[in-house]
Amino acid sequence: MDARQVLTEFFAGGDRAFIPNLSVDCSILGFHDGELKVLLLRWRGTDRWSLPGGFVRQDEPLDRAAARVLSERTGLERIYLQQFHAFGGVDRREDALAPVFESLGIHVPADHWMVRRVVSVGYLALVDFAQATPTPDVFSEECRWWDLHDHPPLLFDHDDIVTRAFDTVRHELQSAPVAASLLPERFTMPELHRLYETVLGRTLDRRNFQKWIRERGFVERLDERKTGRSHRAPYLYRFAEAQ
Amino acid sequence: MDARQVLTEFFAGGDRAFIPNLSVDCSILGFHDGELKVLLLRWRGTDRWSLPGGFVRQDEPLDRAAARVLSERTGLERIYLQQFHAFGGVDRREDALAPVFESLGIHVPADHWMVRRVVSVGYLALVDFAQATPTPDVFSEECRWWDLHDHPPLLFDHDDIVTRAFDTVRHELQSAPVAASLLPERFTMPELHRLYETVLGRTLDRRNFQKWIRERGFVERLDERKTGRSHRAPYLYRFAEAQ
Numbered sequence: 001m002d003a004r005q006v007l008t009e010f011f012a013g014g015d016r017a018f019i020p021n022l023s024v025d026c027s028i029l030g031f032h033d034g035e036l037k038v039l040l041l042r043w044r045g046t047d048r049w050s051l052p053g054g055f056v057r058q059d060e061p062l063d064r065a066a067a068r069v070l071s072e073r074t075g076l077e078r079i080y081l082q083q084f085h086a087f088g089g090v091d092r093r094e095d096a097l098a099p100v101f102e103s104l105g106i107h108v109p110a111d112h113w114m115v116r117r118v119v120s121v122g123y124l125a126l127v128d129f130a131q132a133t134p135t136p137d138v139f140s141e142e143c144r145w146w147d148l149h150d151h152p153p154l155l156f157d158h159d160d161i162v163t164r165a166f167d168t169v170r171h172e173l174q175s176a177p178v179a180a181s182l183l184p185e186r187f188t189m190p191e192l193h194r195l196y197e198t199v200l201g202r203t204l205d206r207r208n209f210q211k212w213i214r215e216r217g218f219v220e221r222l223d224e225r226k227t228g229r230s231h232r233a234p235y236l237y238r239f240a241e242a243q
Numbered sequence: 244m245d246a247r248q249v250l251t252e253f254f255a256g257g258d259r260a261f262i263p264n265l266s267v268d269c270s271i272l273g274f275h276d277g278e279l280k281v282l283l284l285r286w287r288g289t290d291r292w293s294l295p296g297g298f299v300r301q302d303e304p305l306d307r308a309a310a311r312v313l314s315e316r317t318g319l320e321r322i323y324l325q326q327f328h329a330f331g332g333v334d335r336r337e338d339a340l341a342p343v344f345e346s347l348g349i350h351v352p353a354d355h356w357m358v359r360r361v362v363s364v365g366y367l368a369l370v371d372f373a374q375a376t377p378t379p380d381v382f383s384e385e386c387r388w389w390d391l392h393d394h395p396p397l398l399f400d401h402d403d404i405v406t407r408a409f410d411t412v413r414h415e416l417q418s419a420p421v422a423a424s425l426l427p428e429r430f431t432m433p434e435l436h437r438l439y440e441t442v443l444g445r446t447l448d449r450r451n452f453q454k455w456i457r458e459r460g461f462v463e464r465l466d467e468r469k470t471g472r473s474h475r476a477p478y479l480y481r482f483a484e485a486q
Contacts, residue, residue: 056362088299
């Protein structure tokens with residue numbers, strides 16, 4: 001069955017399988033080697049981009065819908081996903097949707113369930129982008145990482161969603177080990193330092209950073225260094241159990 | 244038109260005016276004179292209690308629906324309401340709803356829009372309960388404040404919603420002036436101290452608390468004391484502008 005058939009069936013009967021007025025959108029932020037990216041989809045037949053997302057199945061918990069989107073678009077499983085905000089503006093979708101469907105060659109009547117108002121619950125995930133396999137969904141023909149600070153304008157209110165996701169991450173770095181999913185289980189202080197510099201987008205004094213991190217108490221130093229080869233090898237750390 | 248008529252019409256055609264699968268629930272926490280309370284509704288003809296909440300109108304932004312519930316149930320306007328989490332479990336409502344409707348004398352068929360799955364977006368507000376006028380909605384016959392730590396078990400997943408709202412408040416007290424809505428514009432350090440003790444549910448050493456608050460930088464001391472009568476009158480403070 002080709003994509004057009006899949007979509008035609010989805011448009012015809014999807015409101016039995018899915019909750020019509022509710023979606024999830026995932027801000028999947030990728031970090032690797034000092035770069036910070038966001039995963040975006042290009043919609044079929046257009047040059048317009050959006051976040052990965054989707055409707056919620058009638059029998060599917062909200063969190064599981066978000067986990068399904070994350071895993072289908074990246075191939076990654078058991079990644080920490082955080083719900084951060086529900087986007088409930090009245091006009092958040094309608095202007096953008098009709099031309100996208102037209103470009104897919106599918107006529108969607110004005111009162112169709114697909115073009116009614118949808119409230120979307122935003123989730124965010126932090127992943128190592130080198131380990132993900134970007135995969136388009138049936139609405140899109142390209143799925144790729146973009147620089148978080150240099151990507152095309154997004155469909156719908158997705159620019160707002162990304163901005164708010166990133167604000168949430170930066171805020172949580174102050175108080176919680178949100179970074180845990182971006183580092184191996186055991187890591188060095190220079191690795192953690194680089195992660196914070198990349199996400200916060202600024203240089204952080206090494207000594208002050210180490211002092212600040214130690215005071216927060218969410219990492220603990222192990223009695224072990226990165227390699228056994230040298231006394232100068234950096235100590236390994238791990239995130240402390242949740243307090 | 245009596246309540247039964249209103250409800251009968253709502254059940255018959257409410258899914259044209261409201262989004263069927265989406266609601267808001269408001270954890271309205273009330274503080275006054277060292278007491279911390281939560282506003283609850285007793286459903287008609289039952290001894291079962293829930294949070295105030297409601298469906299979202301088709302033409303109403305999500306935040307405005309929550310503000311409408313807050314204002315209709317308390318008479319308070321322009322209160323800071325914070326969205327904190329969307330509750331999207333599959334079975335969060337269905338067990339509890341049928342007996343409530345039966346007790347209202349209204350037959351609701353099993354596939355009726357009112358008893359389908361609803362995802363609810365939780366909002367929280369902190370108010371001075373001495374200034375609110377609790378008012379039941381059409382589903383309920385009593386609306387009153389209960390001690391936050393001593394209230395009846397709640398309908399649906401509302402115990403979870405209250406717990407999470409309170410966790411959010413306690414967490415935010417560590418980093419943000421979420422307490423601003425509970426104090427007059429200018430307040431004394433003893434007033435702020437008492438608020439924190441009440442919300443956190445424990446005694447806080449006066450000196451340590453003052454030091455901690457000053458370090459956080461979200462209040463500023465004014466060049467003014469509470470009364471002009473004595474040099475011992477406490478200084479007045481106000482919350483600093485958002486940083």
